[in-house]
Amino acid sequence: MRRLGSVQQKIPCVFVTEVRDEPSRKRESQHFQVLATEHLNPKALGSDVESAIPTEKLDGTCCYVSIYKGEPYLWARFDRKPNKQADKRFKKFQHSEKGSTEFTWNVEEDFKRVPDSWIPAHGVEHCNEQPRPDGNGHIPGWVPVERYNKQYCWHSSVVNYETGVGLVLRTSPDDEEVLEITAVPLSELLEETLELIGTNVNANPYGLGCKKQPIHLLVPHGSLKIRSAPYVNYQQLFGWFQRCEEGKVEGIVWHCNDGTLIKLHRHHLGLKWPLEETFLNSRPVVIHVDLTRYGWEMAQDLFTAFSRLNGQKFDHIQDIKFDV
Template identity: 40%
Template sequence: ETGPFKVLATETISHKALDADIYSAIPTEKVDGTCCYVTTYKDQPYLWARLDRKPNKQAEKRFKNFLHSKENPKEFFWNVEEDFKPAPECWIPAKEIEQINGNPVPDENGHIPGWVPVEKNNKQYCWHSSVVNYEFEIALVHRHHLGLCWPIPDTYMNSKPVIINMNLNKCDSAFDIRCLFNHFSKIDNQKFARLKDIIFDV
């Protein structure tokens, strides 16, 4: 209600999803992580980390006030050279970012998506730098990028034993009959060889 965004559940697919070719997308398991980009830097393939340029405090305040008074964030006037926090010299804007007079145009959230190269032993991007070795030109990548099975049918945690401990008598709340808590309470104190072996009596 107070944020500059709206969440709307609808039966129609947004034009942004269609433009991104959602029908050809490969659904994958959500793994906690971050966006990455690989492109040439210093005459060799380099891993880049996501770094969005954000407005400084004064510009952010102006933008928020504008959003409260108007509908379309695209109508807000940005002075990219003065309104944004400085970016590292090697920062580049993300592809397909609209540009006016050589300056990238901020998105509807007031950010300019972009990238910075991940240098060896960079503490800020330690997780990124841990998967690349520029000297040997090797990197770890997700299985589906190599054409291997993804998601992995039996991950480490999926193959471990599970004990259900869900006694609803200890709870003050009354849960809806379709709620997962109710389903788990019906198999309270049971042990299963792995997650996939849990079958609910629906």
Template identity: 45%
Template sequence: MQKSVTCSVQSKISCIFGTQVIEIPSKKRFGQNYKIVATKQISKQALASDVKFATVTEKIDGTCCCVKKYQGQICLWARFDRKPSKSAEKRFKKFQNQHREWINNGKQGEEPRFKWNYPDDMKVVPQNWVPADGVERTGVGLVPDANGHIPGWVPISSDPRQYCWHHCVVVAGDSILVLLRNNGGLKITTVHMSELEGKTLELIGTHVNGNPYGLGSKQSPFHILVEHGQILVNNPPVIDYDDIKDWLNDKAPIEGIVWHCEDGNMFKIHRHHLGLEWPCDVTTPLLCQMPVTIEIEDSVMIQQSPLINKLFESETVFFKSLKDVLS
């Protein structure tokens, strides 16, 4: 029986399978001349975390956010990774090429290594930037991840213009968030931030990541938050490369799957790991194939919020699809 254990997303999630690099231009990352694909072997880390007993959820395609305190007040934070400077990035890419060649040549000779000079190798970040939980630290500072980034957060109040779409989902004096939840069906509702402290969420909508779910329009943009782990996968495939690929290809037009383990570790599979396209050109995303209702407290409805006002302009509380909301 699937256990309802879900975790917050603080850093990049590892693939549930082993991975390998192939020298083919990536369709996911522009300018990247290689692809990272899954092997058919479940990773040792996933097995050690008893991934077969994990909670299985849909991977949502948006931008990551979290709820935590800033200057004593709980607020919404946007993902902001600290990236290397131009000179450091050039050195790091050279190292990555050397490391791939070392792997492709059967790991002959000494393994290439890279040493970061923190913080000089990294770009300047906003003063209120904080590293994500779990970022590795040494005696000299923070350690970038395998991509050369240091995952982190900034409060959306730090740049209201840049984070204007984040601000759209915050109402009632910055204390309530507009969320999409899956409680016996999809529901657009509101939740006090105090109930979400320490949680991570995904912001999806018209102006996020190319809008793979087709929400809203340029004239009437629509953005909403989805708490990580909220959209459970019913009857998930067994953890087998071919079974998962067939399931995603034939039955589940979703970006991927995330496994939430009881020990707090998470593992994922993305369609691109399996050579599958995303977004799906032919099929409507699964998230938009389900009906959705609006359930918002009366006390919130009277707040001066453009999103809340728009949701109730039509006086409709039931929609056949998320795509029909503010369409």
């Protein structure tokens, strides 16, 4: 599995998609749906998606680990967006008869200001040394999650910069059917992207923790491999999502040998998400968080809460509860 140092501006769907004039099942404010046809996307064919590694697409928020101020840091997704006037012009252009013309951006004047620490994501195209907006008029990027930043308090809860570790959910190295929650050195996650999931992220589709005892975890992208993924065929994938236990996921991301990522979301097939039961919650999980190895003094944080459960195994991740 290759290391992922970037957010692609848009991961293509494994099938050719079409826009239908009906309310989206994914976004309440969106008055159209993007649905898959039964034709394979030429990009997927060109990247030999049949030989790719299928992994679970998780429903959270994307993060990135890279160096900041000389240390490994967690970075939060922060897309640079156009200001009100530029956005109005862009939407007018989108609904006009565009022909062969292309919308012209002035990045310095048309976009909202971002923190000085903001960086564009790898893979973002540049023009005249300025990052180029994607087809949605956004510039994907990152900001570092600094200590005690209230805006990113849930991101902050899964990292400790004093010891340089992050709280990670992954497949157990001892048993691929079991999940593991463990503290991983951020230096081992450098230039990787991860998904932050938990109580206060995307309406918590996995039912982790609660308001009184929130739980958040980092999941390295590509780490949860799908073992029974069907042949890349519309009907077979549709049936797999509906009938298989392992198909109770938000979607699939295929990691191709040439580095290309290809995805399929349940919404592309007109299927419901979130689900009352998910595959992530059907798997047993073991806790391997030992603070003594870092010489930590006990503090009232998420790492400490998990360290008190060190060595324990739960039938479901939803079963994890902390003593108050």
